[in-house]
Amino acid sequence: MQKIGVFVCWCGSNIAATVDVSAVSEALSHEPGVVYATNYQYMCSEAGQNTIKDAIKKYGLTGIVICSCSPRMHEATFRKTAAAAGLNPYMVEIANIREQCSWIHKDMATATEKAIILGKAAIAKVHLNAPLTASQSPVVKRALVIGGGIAGIQTALDIADAGFEVDIVEKSPTIGGKMSQLDKTFPTLDCAACILTPKMVDVAQHEKIKIYSYSEVEAVKGFVGNFEVTIRKKARYVNENVCTGCGLCTEKCPQKNVPNEFNLGMDKRRAIYIPFAQAVPKVATIDANYCMKLKTGKCGLCEKICTAGAIDYSQKDQLIEQKYGAIVVATGFNPIKLDNFEEYSYSQSPDVVTSLEFERITNAAGPTSGQLLRPSDGKHPHTIVFVQCVGSRDTSGCGKPYCSKICCMYTAKHAMLTREKYPDTDVYVFYIDVRTPGKNFDEFYRRAAEEYGVHYIKGMVGKVAPKADGKLMVQASDLISNEQLHIDADMVVLATAIEPDKSARPLATMLTASMDTNDFFTEAHPKLRPVESPTAGIFLSGTCQGPKDIPETVSQAGAAAAKVIGLLAKDTLTANPCVAHSDEMMCNGCSSCEKVCPYGAITYVDKEFRMPDRTVAIRRVAVVNEAVCQGCGACTVACPSGAMDLKGFSNSQIMAEVDAICK
Amino acid sequence: MQVNEIKEFRPKIVAFCCNWCSYAGADLAGTNRLNYPSDVKIIRVPCSCRVNPMFILRAFQRGADGVIICGCHPGDCHYTSGNYYARRRMTLLFSMLDYLGIEKERTRVEWVSAAEGAKFAATMNDFVETITKLGENKRLEDLRCKE
């Protein structure tokens, strides 16, 4: 039997004016288990807290009930008071007789009656409280950033600048991501490379950052503060530490016919290659799918000419095990495949391009060295049609239901730049809505229309058909003049919807981080915790969470870094002790709890049990990771056998409260 | 001996409130001194998904006349998804109680945010009024639990 002390607070006149506090302490003093009951003007004051501490010591109290203001106000205060007197802080219960009693009732008799019932409920609950100890776990002071685009780069730099070790895992041979493929950036028209490449160099030179390029995350174990990650470093057949990046091999390699992914296949590279001039790390990589030496054993030219002796045809994939305290997901996006949009003739005409391809065509380092030329015949185009929302805002199943957010702005940019460099070009933009919220965004779009004479037409392109004369027939509606237009265009640029990178889904499974139906990572709270995943220790940076432009990505990357720094700055993590707990003797191993857990805190193990008949049985039982569980209780109801319970809010505690209230 | 003592019916109402939204909303109702009947007694739970159908039946068994569950608005759950599970569980439970002929008005789910003190008070006033009209819970009570 607990020895319970009851402390009724007057809260000056806030409670005492409508609740007869002495009647409450008198009534509660007769409850079973109550050995001491008193009332005082301000329980939260030092004198009030001393009353509590003294009573705990004097009466050897094992539990206390404070009838006062809301626990949201002073629960923490009174827990500290209890702890100071040597009582477990989780042996404290608060009966809310201010916000939920004295302040809402006018009649003293009813308010007093209700206060007594609330007090009784708290006493009933504290009878079943058990001392709880928050578990502590150490924090590994190293962060992993998955993805080396601008999001990953910024996050890594910010974390490293705070003095913590950071590893970046990037699946392609260089960091830089999509931003390195862009020409100019809206709305200021800075050259993307000019602002990105210095950051890439910063990353390479930072003593706290290690880049695992051409690598992928293979497995993730553990939990916040203590992740164990296996990284697969793919064989690139070049010794990274020796290669000087001179590029001689990439010029001499006889295999010249490899589609260059950096230019989206619009030109060719060699089988040994450096993706682009400013690549980081600047080392060559051999493409095993095309290298003749690796495929047939004949050639070996690169090895012969490499003065540094960096070529190593015998290299194998390497598995690296590393521990991290926090993981940042920055896996980015890709334009969608256009297989479902045959009406735009993307697969039939090389002159129908995606916006990212257009970006490469206009880039000085691109396949046309920055000359705006038609892919089909290399001639200068005179009429260009831009089509917005290709696959975005599409609920028919062909595309994506969401707005890709960046297309309105980059299309305005493309249209503007085209008109600026080639004033003899007619530029049409077909739009459903032009969406330009953002600093200086709408001004930018209006400039394209007003100063650069881009024809913005409210309507949609229904059909693009290649014509015999090499032009493209564009059939579209103009909803404002209510006519159907037929434009003979030289080029058509499709503002293709973006989608999360395909690697994100299996990664989310490894991390037990949740995703929405579009494969974007979900945030812990859409408004208040936008850069954290519900899974503790996993943070989100950039477009893996939702479509974003560069400024937004960079600010989110910084925010994610701040959260990581806040975590890594701690030496140990104190978990909330009010967590779920499974009684393994009752657990069926059915996985219901695992399915509803938003944090991936529940795993299953096969465990040996000694049965009453002295045999040993192996049973599958749930195990809660207390460092990860946040204590919502979803699992307790999902559990059919009632094996799962929540500490601090157990089934029996809540039922005891119900009983006391209904008595 | 007193005979035919007519007592005014005062319903017993149990309100389960999630810690992050509805309990805070109830606190706000108090801070703003918004009245609602003292028949409502609140039990704090971490999340609406902590509410087990067994708790609701237990309340009725012990003489409650109405049970209301309050949680964060869908999409605003502190734990991201708890109230979505609660919504499914309660929909099915309430439908079953109705199927068994138990007055469906005795149970309710209401989404109350931490900013909706006024909504909390209005909801409770309305719920108490509904239950008072329905009268004592007879269809789902345990006679042994009566005084």
Add this chain to the structure above:
Amino acid sequence: MDNKEKQKERILRVSGVNVLKCMKCGKCSGTCPSYDEMDYHPHQFVYMVEKGEIEPLLKSKSIYKCLSCFACVERCPRGVEPAKIVEAIRLEVIRKQGENHLKPNQIPQLLDEDLPQQAIVSAFRKYSK
């Protein structure tokens, strides 16, 4: 419900189309091969039905110019299915007594030898009860 609303209700029911899904992009009209023959265009059909302006559509020649090629249905990004609206309006007209758009005795002079048999059958389905 007044007559106008009843008529709208009937069109919606017969077509099974939810006109509120339309985000007014105009792709239906951008894709329509009969656009220039029409006085009202596919996107207008959707919008006018939404507003309850059925009368002008009933009198419109567009309902006979629609080829029922379903390009608009195929390409609508929101799954609105404008051609089904056109079809419903057409049915509204031809289901009235004596409102057949085409009668068998009108057929011979319209035939030419390139006309596929399928088109004739389809025309009967579309233009008469």
Add this chain to the structure above:
Amino acid sequence: MQRIMAEKAKELLQNGTVNRVLGWKKGEFVYDITPAVFNNTEEIDAEFVYDDFCANNLSKYLIKESRKEGKVLVFLKPCDTYSFNQLLKEHRIWRDHVYAVGIPCDGKIDLDCLKKQDIQGIVGIETQNDNFIIHTLYGDHTIAKEDALAERCLNCKSKKHVIYDELIGRDGEVLDSHRFDMVEKIEAMTPDERFAFWRGEFSRCIRCNACRNVCPACSCENCVFDNPKSGIANKAAADSFEENMFHIIRAFHVAGRCTDCGECSRVCPQNIPLHLLNRKFIKDINEFYGTYQAGEDTESRAPLNIYNTEDVEPSIVYKKGGNH
């Protein structure tokens, strides 16, 4: 069929594929069939039976049987395969210890129907087109199938085997059954009528726990009704509340997991139509969250373990659900 199955069982025992067979054997009378484990061919020859009385769903027995050494052969009727699959999904059965043979089923006899027809002294049964010929000590009775089949068989949801290692006979189809008709009928009653209906049914409950013990979904290591810590433990339904509570909680615990195999109603000695509770949940789930058949596969998430942000609000119950 019995002969083919017995041959199959013996073959698999002899070639070592399995070391036990889970099937049915006769009780004292031909119609009181019990599930049984056969350890060798002699036992099969002596006691194995499969006929129109073999109604038991054997999948639940696999929870224990599959944990033993070696492989066990089990015969599964179409509806049993759903239970089997559902238990696999819940990791209750060790799949690699089971060899599942799907067998056809044309519906099983409801003994109460025979009783009602005053058919006594049953010694055998035969099928003839749409009739059963019941052999009794007092001569043969011909009874139309629809008058003798159990309700769950008349409203059979599926003749398809959703999982098996081997199939005897041909596989069937998922059927368009009328299994929700009675639920709809109850829903259409007034609350008072519904209350009276269920009081009438539940008041007969003697808390024998037969429904719980036979139910494949009720396979908890420790049932909440046996667990003093659960707060709702009780052994006997002492009053109307406990009668209600037991059945509500039981139905809720199996909601989304119940495959509607109908064993609960079959075994109830008081003939309480317990399946109508489960079907109500199934019907609601289908209406609110999209059609879901528990046990149809092993991958999909149970409707109560998943959600959709656009789900209906609980207030839908006030709007629909019966008269008032």
